[in-house]
Amino acid sequence: MRLSRYFLPVLKENPAEAQIVSHRYMLRAGMIKQQAAGIYSWLPLGFRVLKRIEQIVHEEQQRAGHIPLLMPTLQPADLWRESGRYDDYGQEMLRIRDRHDRDMLYGPTNEEMITDIFRSAVGSYKQLPLTLYHIQWKFRDEVRPRFGVMRGREFLMKDGYSFDLTREDALHAYNRHMVSYLRTYERMGLTAIPMRAASGPIGGDNTHEFLVLAQTGESEVFYDEAVTELTLGNRKVDYDNRDEVAAICDEFTAPYARTDETHDPSVFETVPEARRRVGRGIEVGQIFYFGTKYSDSMGATVVTPDGSRVPVEMGSHGIGVSRLLGAIIEASHDDKGIIWPEGVTPFHAGIVNLKQGDGATDSACEALYGALQARGLDPLYDDRDERAGAKFATMDLIGLPWRITVGPRGLAANKVELTCRRTGESEEMSPEAAVAKLAEIYEGR
């Protein structure tokens, strides 16, 4: 993309309403625009990142064997009357009436609807296991939205629903989700720690929240530092192998890691003092096994091998897709702006032309731009007629992980400068070498 033809409305000054760093930078970098309290337009740069995150979530869900579909944002109230939640949910649920006076709602979640889909099409244990998911906009009419996309009213969420015959099968689905989530967050450059969560009124015994450590996090967290050092890396995982999947879950849940809701000081004391940490975290996902709550009340049953009929064992598993942008920025920024992890960056690299209009630099930049694209990369070429300082400031703000600086001085020796946003380190090399290095960095991503 050529910046001169793009739509990137960056702000030099901080908007007054933004309190936390991710909100400030998302506004300043021209990623979002607030349209009402907790409701945002996604401008081109923000939209790109949102789509990258969404893509990673899709890939990892499907790798785990989960099947995508898409349910509507608006739902009929009757489904929710069946489960009893129409009355339970309270003011957070946005209720709407259509022209025929039918009660509708803007879905805050989809358990009822997915259960309805399931019961109308599945009747036998032979069709299990099944996990269906979608990535769809949700609405929760929060009393007090804040922190930009971290706590909006409208938000994009991946929610998946597992259906199994037995509790044991359902726990495998639970574990499968845990591992797929670990991989998902890792690909986004995040350390998200699974922490035992409070089961709440639904009463399921198995639920974990995934927390990204950040000073601005909403929840206080207590953990063994050892948990932050665990990674999946390039491990191959066979998601059908129960023991393997369970072993990974054991590995990642063995060190103490809890939110204030489930924190147990007496257990925490058993962690060696040098490794005990208290911090704050941003919740970016939750997995939940809840058994037959909805299948019971809504009649989602299957016939078992012995001919009897039982309600299916269910779980629901969510990732806060739009919230992740905020979480990633909270976890990865400096005083100049955002620092995108390579896995989610809106553009792979920025090209800064230091002397727009100079024949040699212009053509060198054009050549680089074409060469990067030929290698399958997506560069942002700052071809505006701006001074160097302004171009650098913009690049730093929008946080592309790599920058190629092209000026007449370096070009005289056939050199451009490749700069890492995260470390600030620069290296001079030929344009060809810069392209080759970037291609190598992004290989496999």
Add this chain to the structure above:
RNA sequence: CGGAGCGUAGCGCAGCCUGGUAGCGCACCUGCUUCGGGAGCAGGGGGUCGGAGGUUCGAAUCCUCUCGCUCCGACCA
């Protein structure tokens, strides 16, 4: 929903107390100079002061109502 505050140009703000025909910085447009970390000079465009009603000769300013947004608290992916 309890408490506090703010709506004046695209963004950040002053002006309001003490009514008298709206201002500053950034951004934008034109020209010249400048050109490796948000340039300088000169000129220029842009605002029914959130909305409605009221008081007054006269309202951004005072009064009433209303809408929107923000912060603290309770609540939440």
